[in-house]
Amino acid sequence: xxxxxxxxxxxxxxxxxxxxxxxxxxxxxxxxxxxxxxxxxxxxxxxxxxxxxxxxxxxxxxxxxxxxxxxxxxxxxxxxxxxxxxxxxxxxxxxxxxxxxxxxxxxxxxxxxxxxxxxxxxxxxxxxxxxxxxxxxxxxxxxxxxxxxxxxxxxxxxxxxxxxxxxxxxxxxxxxxxxxxxxxxxxxxxxxxxxxxxxxxxxxxxxxxxxxxxxxxxxxxxxxxxxxxxxxxxxxxxxxxxxxxxxxxxxxxxxxxxxxxxxxxxxxxxxxxxxxxxxxxxxxxxxxxxxxxxxxxxxxxxxxxxxxxxxxxxxxxxxxxxxxxxxxxxxxxxxxxxxxxxxxxxxxxxxxxxxxxxxxxxxxxxxxxxxxxxxxxxxxxxxxxxxxxxxxxxxxxxxxxxxxxxxxxxxxxxxxxxxxxxxxxxxxxxxxxxxxxxxxxxxxxxxxxxxxxxxxxxxxxxxxxxxxxxxxxxx
Numbered sequence: 001x002x003x004x005x006x007x008x009x010x011x012x013x014x015x016x017x018x019x020x021x022x023x024x025x026x027x028x029x030x031x032x033x034x035x036x037x038x039x040x041x042x043x044x045x046x047x048x049x050x051x052x053x054x055x056x057x058x059x060x061x062x063x064x065x066x067x068x069x070x071x072x073x074x075x076x077x078x079x080x081x082x083x084x085x086x087x088x089x090x091x092x093x094x095x096x097x098x099x100x101x102x103x104x105x106x107x108x109x110x111x112x113x114x115x116x117x118x119x120x121x122x123x124x125x126x127x128x129x130x131x132x133x134x135x136x137x138x139x140x141x142x143x144x145x146x147x148x149x150x151x152x153x154x155x156x157x158x159x160x161x162x163x164x165x166x167x168x169x170x171x172x173x174x175x176x177x178x179x180x181x182x183x184x185x186x187x188x189x190x191x192x193x194x195x196x197x198x199x200x201x202x203x204x205x206x207x208x209x210x211x212x213x214x215x216x217x218x219x220x221x222x223x224x225x226x227x228x229x230x231x232x233x234x235x236x237x238x239x240x241x242x243x244x245x246x247x248x249x250x251x252x253x254x255x256x257x258x259x260x261x262x263x264x265x266x267x268x269x270x271x272x273x274x275x276x277x278x279x280x281x282x283x284x285x286x287x288x289x290x291x292x293x294x295x296x297x298x299x300x301x302x303x304x305x306x307x308x309x310x311x312x313x314x315x316x317x318x319x320x321x322x323x324x325x326x327x328x329x330x331x332x333x334x335x336x337x338x339x340x341x342x343x344x345x346x347x348x349x350x351x352x353x354x355x356x357x358x359x360x361x362x363x364x365x366x367x368x369x370x371x372x373x374x375x376x377x378x379x380x381x382x383x384x385x386x387x388x389x390x391x392x393x394x395x396x397x398x399x400x401x402x403x404x405x406x407x408x409x410x411x412x413x414x415x416x417x418x419x420x421x422x423x424x425x426x427x428x429x430x431x432x433x434x435x436x437x438x439x440x441x442x443x444x445x446x447x448x449x450x451x452x453x454x455x456x457x458x459x460x461x462x463x464x465x466x467x468x469x470x471x472x473x474x475x
């Protein structure tokens with residue numbers, strides 16, 4: 001006769017032995033190969049940095065390293081192998097790497113998982129020094145990408161940068177942010193799913209060959225001057241390039257595409273002065289170029305020339321009846337409306353000369369490449385799709401196209417002359433009248449050869465001292 005407690009003990013022993021064996025086998029498997037999904041232990045990085053001497057190179061082998069490190073000496077931190085396999089992980093707290101020195105290099109690494117504190121500007125990399133090089137890195141899942149404060153003569157090159165993709169556009173951090181920083185070279189970087197690329201209170205920087213997609217401001221200047229923006233690509237951002245309270249900026253050879261939506265602007269200006277916009281392609285935007293109180297400083301101009309402004313809802317839009325803008329050698333093609341003013345005003349106080357307008361109706365009997373009569377663009381009082389906001393949904397449709405034709409055929413009121421171009425181009429292929437600078441050819445004006453030489457006395461940089469594409473100084 002078996003006691004009840006004995007039957008229970010036998011049953012427990014029967015199950016205990018297989019359970020112990022299974023547990024032992026699991027431990028053996030974990031020891032041989034970590035189970036998928038288990039966090040890999042981060043290798044310490046700060047001790048390597050602390051032990052290094054100025055001028056040393058730290059080569060990081062593939063693996064995951066603990067971030068939140070401070071580089072306070074001129075060393076090189078370089079990934080030795082595919083950068084996807086060499087990861088500096090911030091663990092979701094603070095900034096991953098802080099360059100608090102001059103002459104350091106960070107190259108060929110994946111930098112990820114910063115904190116999310118806006119007040120602390122948590123970033124993939126914070127630059128707080130001069131003559132540093134940050135290149136060929138992949139910076140992802142961070143709040144801010146690269147944040148630079150009072151840092152000069154740095155090179156930021158060939159980095160891929162993205163912010164927290166799960167956050168809304170306005171809550172992400174900036175891909176690259178400059179604050180009181182001068183003479184930096186920011187070249188060939190790729191930014192996507194970030195908030196802005198923003199330049200604050202900064203001068204004599206070159207922003208060249210970068211690509212920004214799916215952000216808010218592809219490039220945003222605030223209170224900055226003497227900067228050069230060339231050969232960049234801005235695609236599907238809310239705004240391509242915006243110059244706000246900034247002076248003496250050269251924007252050339254860029255491609256700005258698909259800034260759409262209610263706030264969609266290809267290139268915008270607000271109280272900006274002494275600006276050169278040349279050789280850009282501004283395509284498929286809600287508004288190609290938007291001008292708000294620009295130029296702002298007395299006796300200055302905004303010079304817009306040799307650009308292709310095409311396939312936009314509105315090619316150029318003025319907030320008010322402003323003056324001081326010079327449009328020359330541009331191509332206006334396939335815009336729903338080439339030029340408009342937000343109010344029922346005119347834009348003829350600006351200079352319009354030698355532009356190509358695909359809606360020009362005229363001939364060139366003398367064969368000089370210019371139309372025999374001026375190009376005149378009129379504005380009508382009954383602009384339904386511009387004045388009745390809900391009707392804008394139907395712009396470009398056959399119905400509104402017919403209404404637009406009828407208002408031109410039999411307007412209710414006398415139309416207002418929007419602008420007049422006395423020398424309209426006949427063909428979109430032409431030899432431009434504008435030149436890059438007086439006394440020479442090519443594209444290298446004084447504003448590019450003197451970068452980095454700006455002083456309080458000379459104020460050279462991109463001040464365009466010898467840059468006079470329209471020959472205004474001769475007049």
